[in-house]
Amino acid sequence: MTFLILFSVFGLLEGATHQGILNLYHQKYNGDGTYYGAGTGGTCSYPPPSMPPVASHLDKLVALNAPQFYGSLSCGMCFRVHGSGHGAGNDPITGTFTTYVKDLCPECHAGSLDLAENGDGRWKIQIQAIQCPVGNTKIEYKFQGSNHYYLKLQIRNARIPATQVEMYQPKSHRWSALRHTTDGFWVFGSDHVDKPVVTPFRVRLTAANGETVVDHIPKLANDAVIHGDGVQFSLDSSLPH
Missing domain, CATH: 2.40.40.10 (RlpA-like domain)
Structure with a gap:
């Protein structure tokens, strides 16, 4: 209860x-x-x-x-x-x-x-x-203090902020939610995660307006800007830009 x-x-x-x-x-x-x-x-x-x-x-x-x-x-x-x-x-x-x-x-x-x-x-x-004027640029990623047993991931350069971030767990065949931090990152907030994390891996990003995109993060490298497959949230005609 x-x-x-x-x-x-x-x-x-x-x-x-x-x-x-x-x-x-x-x-x-x-x-x-x-x-x-x-x-x-x-x-x-x-x-x-x-x-x-x-x-x-x-x-x-x-x-x-x-x-x-x-x-x-x-x-x-x-x-x-x-x-x-x-x-x-x-x-x-x-x-x-x-x-x-x-x-x-x-x-x-x-x-x-x-x-x-x-x-x-x-x-x-x-x-x-x-909506941010991202032009033809794509969403970026950056890790901080991460390893294959702990991930702290930043979502960067988004047209609209992501309000939910999930990572696909291939062993358990499910999406696991990441927890948002007060310094602008997303981390695993649960022990129920397939470990070690194997790269590349898939992330699912949900924007504040409900749009969802799926991207691949090719590697785990701290303090370096990383590019995935090249996704970006769409321009939303109902929101100012």
Whole structure:
């Protein structure tokens, strides 16, 4: 009975998070724009020089507010931002521009962003998520601290964030879910996994809008960008881009 209750609560929380991500596309949010200094590092674990390719096609790098960060599921998302120029400080945020989420702003409220550049002040902004302009680039992968008995995998350069990641287990003929971490990776959260993990292996990625793609990861190499067969989530006509 306890297990069923916990499973049900987990499912409700997962559903709320999924809907929260989609709401970032369907709604516009008002908040504050601030500055926290230039830099490419951050909570989302995109250490230089390996920022995902799509980041170079956006105007600014940002830290997203804590309520809409969703435990780092928002890492790698893209936002359209409009600055009104109203606020206080020496460097007003004005006009419309695009941003890439690479960090968390712990003290920021919903609708707010912290710009990864030098500046001063707190300015009124409006934000809305957009599908990332990935062009013809594909989803990438990166391992951290992994071996054939423990996997910690990052999903990079996705048009829409993945909210579920699974790996196929050939011995047991089933898909096993990976658990999301607060620093933007996916790890095995259960001991019920075929070990050792043999490469290449298949991963199944489910986007926030429900689309599912299957890809192959050819090798296990830590701290290196890895390319699979070349899949990408489709452009969704119902979401801003």
